[in-house]
Amino acid sequence: MTSDAFEPAHPTSRLGTLALLQDLDVRLQQIDHRVAHLGDREARAGIDTQLTAWGSAMRALEGRIADLERQQRRHEDEVARIESKRAQNTERLYESHLTSPREAEALTAEADALGRRQIEIEDRILDLMEQLEPLNSERDALAARQSEATSRRQDLDAAIAIAEREAETERNGVLVEREALVASADPELISVYEQRRAVARGEPVVGRLIGTTCSACHLEVPSVDHERIAHLEPDKLAECPHCGALLVR
Numbered sequence: 001m002t003s004d005a006f007e008p009a010h011p012t013s014r015l016g017t018l019a020l021l022q023d024l025d026v027r028l029q030q031i032d033h034r035v036a037h038l039g040d041r042e043a044r045a046g047i048d049t050q051l052t053a054w055g056s057a058m059r060a061l062e063g064r065i066a067d068l069e070r071q072q073r074r075h076e077d078e079v080a081r082i083e084s085k086r087a088q089n090t091e092r093l094y095e096s097h098l099t100s101p102r103e104a105e106a107l108t109a110e111a112d113a114l115g116r117r118q119i120e121i122e123d124r125i126l127d128l129m130e131q132l133e134p135l136n137s138e139r140d141a142l143a144a145r146q147s148e149a150t151s152r153r154q155d156l157d158a159a160i161a162i163a164e165r166e167a168e169t170e171r172n173g174v175l176v177e178r179e180a181l182v183a184s185a186d187p188e189l190i191s192v193y194e195q196r197r198a199v200a201r202g203e204p205v206v207g208r209l210i211g212t213t214c215s216a217c218h219l220e221v222p223s224v225d226h227e228r229i230a231h232l233e234p235d236k237l238a239e240c241p242h243c244g245a246l247l248v249r
Helices: 014-036 039-093 101-184 187-199 223-230
Strands: 206-210 246-248
Touching (some): 014 187, 014 206, 039 101
Parallel strands (some): 206 246
């Protein structure tokens, strides 16, 4: 008997049913793998990482801004108190009953000191404002980048959701085919297949014997084994001597 004596099983044969069942299971694995490794999912993960980093940077930046703004408000409050005090002193200087030159001199000296203090604090306020200006610009730019990335992430979420729905539809179709195939097959043979598949760790448990080659491991079956398998009944179970897959012939 030549090496071409074996032809792929007819789809309706017992062993051929197992090959078709494995084909469907491979399709299910491919669908799940495709969904799990969507390019958009990887892109979204990159954006999430970037947003996390930007979020930390934004919190640090806002902390610096808040601290400077607190200093600015404190100085502005002090300027307001000084202006109020200076206004009171000015009013007292021009009161008609103020007759003591010494008191007038003291009020004038205090007004001058308050004026110098006000200038000093206002200079500090200007310095704080100069520090705040680039920080606020940086915050605005960072917020714009965050907004753009968030929008991009939403687009990716939508694309992923569409891909997942399409994959689920495809998967359900394959499951319907699988259920129909299982229902038409020999239960004992299906049990053998499922038991082997449970421990196969994703490796093929069924191989088509094409010529003298096992499609599961792509190795050539030795001539002695090939001759033995050739004389088996068509539905008799036979294993590849290399990988142990059930051979469909």
